Amino acid sequence: MTQIIYDGSYEGWLTAVFEIYEYKIKDVAFAKDENSNALLFSNTHFVTTDNAKADRVLNGLQKRLSNSGFSNLYYAFLSEMNQIEEILFQYVQYVLASPINIEQDFSNNNVLNVQKATHLTGRESHRMKAFVRFKLTKDNLYYAIVEPDCNVLPLIENHFKNRYADQRWLIYDAKRKYGIYYDLENVSTVEIQFDANSSSSKFLAEISDDNEEFFQSLWRNYFKSVNIESRKNTKLHIQHMPKRYWKNLTEKIPDLKSRK
Amino acid sequence: MVHERVMEKLAILADAAKYDVSCSSSQSTRKNQNKGLGDTGNGICHAYTEDGRCVSLLKILLTNHCIFDCAYCVSRKSNDIKRAAFTVQEVVDLTIGFYRRNYIEGLFLSSGIFDNADFTMERLVRIVKKLRLEENFNGYIHLKAIPGASEELLKEAGLYADRLSVNVEMPTEKSLKLLAPDKNHKDVIQPMQYLKNEIVGYKEEKKSNYKAPLFAPAGQSTQMVIGATQENDLEILGMANYFYDTMQMKRVYYSGYVPISYDNRLPAIGTPVPMIRENRLYQADWLMRFYGFNVNEIVGFDQPNLDLDIDPKLGWALRNLHQFPVDINTADLELILRIPGIGVLSAKKIVAARKFKKLQAADLQKLGIAYSRSKYFLAFASPFQLQKDLTSAQIKEHILNFQKSKYQNNFSNQLALF
Numbered sequence A: 001m002t003q004i005i006y007d008g009s010y011e012g013w014l015t016a017v018f019e020i021y022e023y024k025i026k027d028v029a030f031a032k033d034e035n036s037n038a039l040l041f042s043n044t045h046f047v048t049t050d051n052a053k054a055d056r057v058l059n060g061l062q063k064r065l066s067n068s069g070f071s072n073l074y075y076a077f078l079s080e081m082n083q084i085e086e087i088l089f090q091y092v093q094y095v096l097a098s099p100i101n102i103e104q105d106f107s108n109n110n111v112l113n114v115q116k117a118t119h120l121t122g123r124e125s126h127r128m129k130a131f132v133r134f135k136l137t138k139d140n141l142y143y144a145i146v147e148p149d150c151n152v153l154p155l156i157e158n159h160f161k162n163r164y165a166d167q168r169w170l171i172y173d174a175k176r177k178y179g180i181y182y183d184l185e186n187v188s189t190v191e192i193q194f195d196a197n198s199s200s201s202k203f204l205a206e207i208s209d210d211n212e213e214f215f216q217s218l219w220r221n222y223f224k225s226v227n228i229e230s231r232k233n234t235k236l237h238i239q240h241m242p243k244r245y246w247k248n249l250t251e252k253i254p255d256l257k258s259r260k
Numbered sequence B: 001m002v003h004e005r006v007m008e009k010l011a012i013l014a015d016a017a018k019y020d021v022s023c024s025s026s027q028s029t030r031k032n033q034n035k036g037l038g039d040t041g042n043g044i045c046h047a048y049t050e051d052g053r054c055v056s057l058l059k060i061l062l063t064n065h066c067i068f069d070c071a072y073c074v075s076r077k078s079n080d081i082k083r084a085a086f087t088v089q090e091v092v093d094l095t096i097g098f099y100r101r102n103y104i105e106g107l108f109l110s111s112g113i114f115d116n117a118d119f120t121m122e123r124l125v126r127i128v129k130k131l132r133l134e135e136n137f138n139g140y141i142h143l144k145a146i147p148g149a150s151e152e153l154l155k156e157a158g159l160y161a162d163r164l165s166v167n168v169e170m171p172t173e174k175s176l177k178l179l180a181p182d183k184n185h186k187d188v189i190q191p192m193q194y195l196k197n198e199i200v201g202y203k204e205e206k207k208s209n210y211k212a213p214l215f216a217p218a219g220q221s222t223q224m225v226i227g228a229t230q231e232n233d234l235e236i237l238g239m240a241n242y243f244y245d246t247m248q249m250k251r252v253y254y255s256g257y258v259p260i261s262y263d264n265r266l267p268a269i270g271t272p273v274p275m276i277r278e279n280r281l282y283q284a285d286w287l288m289r290f291y292g293f294n295v296n297e298i299v300g301f302d303q304p305n306l307d308l309d310i311d312p313k314l315g316w317a318l319r320n321l322h323q324f325p326v327d328i329n330t331a332d333l334e335l336i337l338r339i340p341g342i343g344v345l346s347a348k349k350i351v352a353a354r355k356f357k358k359l360q361a362a363d364l365q366k367l368g369i370a371y372s373r374s375k376y377f378l379a380f381a382s383p384f385q386l387q388k389d390l391t392s393a394q395i396k397e398h399i400l401n402f403q404k405s406k407y408q409n410n411f412s413n414q415l416a417l418f
């Protein structure tokens, strides 16, 4: 077994795929730099991300897949599902070995696994389009904090850019410690550090626009008013809005006044 | 303080609007223009209420003052409740403030009738125009067409809103007479007819001239209240079918009646909301719209009501066992769609996946179908215990035993009513 160590990026992984073929490496396991426990393996192979190699793999795949099949690969990669690199690698082997397009071979396990991962990312990016809650600061920035399971910011950027074309906004992934920022022209990736202070209510009150707290209360109030008590269905509610998202959902956080 | 007053109005006017169940924000084609605010798309549910319904739009009444006295409505004139009215500017500010924070896809604005229909409609139109023209807002707007409003106003509404709806509320004219004496069927049907013609006309024009304005690009919809009156499902679905066919409605909504009145023409307060029936009607509605079923296959004079204990597709299959078993490796898509437990997506997957190999039972389970219910209706090429010796009643019993209905609790307390 050879451990393939790459930088965690999609291009890095594609480079790795290229080199596995190039060096005819058999039996691989993938690891990202950070948590590699290289000692467990007798063989390791370090991959330096190389866009030319990555492109060649992409070109090969593009020839054998439909447009959606091709973009599904990227979705699957972003799912960060357990062992996604291995799953995708097996799938790519199947794609490259087959004379025909295999992406609809739904009863094949490789196809099935990749589809699961794609679905996971797709669902989460849809959820993030829904669950982002912007807050307005004094200097007219709409910012939101999210903590998605999958790495979906690259997938939702265009949606927010098209929709909120006339406001500056920032969406920050607190799990992966990076954000996307729109400056009324372009979207760029930004890295910022938040510390414990930045979520304290005192700090938030200081940076917030004067009407921010009012709009949050209005929204909570609205959320309460539209509920029909005699139809209560908590199971369905939680299925649609899983609890892990609640801490960043305005309507699920009590008013500032009632907080300690 | 102004803030407190707006807060109170929002509570009153959102509460009064919530019985309109439509919350769809899809099917419009409006895009962001000139780097303004907002666009429309596939429709996003930004939140879900504790009863599990989608919150996609800011759904409010402009006012709950009303000169009419429809018995099934909380805002009826004779009801002793707090009344409130938003100003035009307040609705605009709320919509924009919510939209910019990504709380909503847009606005669903309805109103009680104050003074007269035109006066009310004019105010609604003024709000939409302000949003579109002054705020450069391109998000979704669903506007209620007030029955009896003039065609000029309906036309203006259509030019700025994405969807318009006129609610029939009562499935038959008889019930409407009984419960909404101020209204008549004509006032409801006429604007629908008018809107349909305009929608079709503008769509035609758009084909030859891309600069032609949009007119209610997300079409029109309507709502029927279920369980307040005596209609059976045959009458309700027949009416829905008429709306889809003749009025080219995008959606018909079914709203299980929530008892809100001691009026003895209506179910008493405390009567459970007919949620299973409502759910079955939606399932039947889907069969008509997406599965190629004709309304007569779902309900008929011999059985005018949907089964409550099983879904309408399974009901149809059990009445038509002679059509089964279906061989998923060879049957046409239309037939596969009719197998209980197989949805539209899975049916398409089956048709795609069978090109690679002959599908077996184990493959089907991977495709995400409800195998436990579909297995009674499937034929496989390889030896497989064909289940066709079972009678309808036996199959039904097997399936019901297997699945614990999620509505079981509701179901038992509802049965007591019949």
Ligand code: SF4
Residues within 6 Å of the ligand: B066, B067, B068, B069, B070, B073, B074, B075, B076, B077, B111, B112, B113, B180
């Ligand atoms: S006209 Fe509309 S708001 Fe007025 S009572 Fe009838 S249903 Fe309610």
